[in-house]
Amino acid sequence: MAPAVIVVGAGGNLGPSIVRALLVHKEDFRRVAILAAPEKKGKFADFEAQGVELVIGDYKDSNPYQGFDVVISLTGNDIMKFQPQMIDAAVAAGVRHFYPSEFGVDICQPPFLSERYFRDKHVTRKHLRAKAKEVPEFCFTYIIIGVFAESFALTPVFGVDQAKKEFTFYGDLESERSFSSMADTARYTVESILIPLPPGHQERTLQVPNGNWKVKDAIKILGEVQGLQYTCSTKPLNEARELQEKSRQSGDTDGELAFSLKALFGTPYSIVPKPWDNSKFSFAPMTLREMFISFYEK
Numbered sequence: 001m002a003p004a005v006i007v008v009g010a011g012g013n014l015g016p017s018i019v020r021a022l023l024v025h026k027e028d029f030r031r032v033a034i035l036a037a038p039e040k041k042g043k044f045a046d047f048e049a050q051g052v053e054l055v056i057g058d059y060k061d062s063n064p065y066q067g068f069d070v071v072i073s074l075t076g077n078d079i080m081k082f083q084p085q086m087i088d089a090a091v092a093a094g095v096r097h098f099y100p101s102e103f104g105v106d107i108c109q110p111p112f113l114s115e116r117y118f119r120d121k122h123v124t125r126k127h128l129r130a131k132a133k134e135v136p137e138f139c140f141t142y143i144i145i146g147v148f149a150e151s152f153a154l155t156p157v158f159g160v161d162q163a164k165k166e167f168t169f170y171g172d173l174e175s176e177r178s179f180s181s182m183a184d185t186a187r188y189t190v191e192s193i194l195i196p197l198p199p200g201h202q203e204r205t206l207q208v209p210n211g212n213w214k215v216k217d218a219i220k221i222l223g224e225v226q227g228l229q230y231t232c233s234t235k236p237l238n239e240a241r242e243l244q245e246k247s248r249q250s251g252d253t254d255g256e257l258a259f260s261l262k263a264l265f266g267t268p269y270s271i272v273p274k275p276w277d278n279s280k281f282s283f284a285p286m287t288l289r290e291m292f293i294s295f296y297e298k
C-alpha cells in the first residue's frame with residue numbers, strides 16, 4: 001500500500017521545498033499532510049489549496065500521527081529537543097518510518113560528537129536507536145547534505161554580508177565544503193521514502209549533497225550571480241570557539257549557537273564523506289551556480 005506521509009515544521013526554511021516535492025509525487029502516496037498547530041492553520045492555505053491535508057494538533061501528541069506511516073520532521077533549533085517526545089508519540093500511533101530533522105553535515109564525525117550545535121540531534125539519534133530496538137518494524141533515515149546554498153547566501157551567520165559586499169570565514173578559503181539546494185534535498189528525501197531499506201536494516205544514512213566547492217569559489221560564484229564582488233577575510237577558527245564560550249558563559253544561547261555554527265562551518269569536517277548516494281535517485285543535482293540562480297530567480 002502507498003505510504004501516508006506527514007510533515008512537521010512545514011512552514012520553516014526547508015519545509016516548503018519538502019511539501020512541493022511531495023506534491024510532485026502525490027500519486028505515490030496515500031496521504032500527504034502537514035501537521036499544524038491550531039494558531040498556524042492559515043500559514044498553509046496555499047498548500048491546502050493544492051491538495052495537501054492539514055492535520056491540526058500538537059506535534060508531541062499521538063493523535064495527529066494516527067493513520068500515517070512516515071513522519072518527516074523539520075523542526076527548527078528551538079524545538080529540536082522535543083524530537084524524542086515526537087518520536088514516541090508517532091511510533092505509538094503506528095508510524096514506522098521517521099526522518100529526523102538532520103539535513104546537515106555528518107554529525108558522527110569525532111569532532112562533532114560534542115559540538116554544541118548538534119547536541120539535540122545527537123540526543124534524537126540515540127532515542128531513535130533505542131526505539132528501533134523496542135519496535136522491530138520501526139526504521140529511520142538520516143539525510144546528509146552539507147550546507148544549503150540558500151543558507152550560505154542568505155543567513156548572515158555563514159559570513160556573507162551582501163550589503164557591505166564582505167565575506168568573513170573562520171577557516172581556509174581554499175578548503176572545500178559540500179553544498180546542496182533545498183529543492184534537490186527535498187527531491188532526495190521524498191524519493192527515498194519510496195526506496196525500501198535493505199532487509200534487516202532499521203537505520204539508513206543517505207549522503208546526498210549536490211557537490212563540493214572550494215569556499216573561495218562558492219563566494220565568487222555567489223557574487224557573479226548577484227552582480228557583486230565580495231571582499232573576503234579569514235579569521236582563526238579558535239576565535240569563533242572563544243566567542244562561542246563567552247556567549248555560553250553569559251547565558252546567550254543564540255550567540256553560543258551562532259558561533260558554534262561559524263566554527264563548524266570553518267572545520268574541514270563539514271564536508272560530507274564519500275561514498276555518496278546520489279546515483280540511487282532519478283535526477284542529476286544542480287550545480288552551485290544553478291542553485292544560486294534558481295533561488296534568486298523566484
Ligand SMILES: NC(=O)c1ccc[n+]([C@@H]2O[C@H](COP(=O)([O-])OP(=O)(O)OC[C@H]3O[C@@H](n4cnc5c(N)ncnc54)[C@H](OP(=O)(O)O)[C@@H]3O)[C@@H](O)[C@H]2O)c1
Nearest residue numbers: 009010011012013014075076078101102103104147148151
Ligand atoms: N545544512 C544547512 O545549511 C541547514 C540550514 C538550515 C536548516 N538546516 C536543517 O534543516 C532542518 C530544518 O531547519 P529549518 O531552518 O527549516 O527550521 P526552522 O525554519 O527554524 O523551523 C522549522 C519549523 O519548526 C517549527 N518551529 C520552530 N520553532 C518553533 C517554536 N518555537 N514553536 C513551535 N514550532 C517551532 C515551525 O513549524 P511550523 O512551520 O509548523 O510553524 C518552523 O516552521 C534542521 O534540522 C536544520 O538544522 C540545515
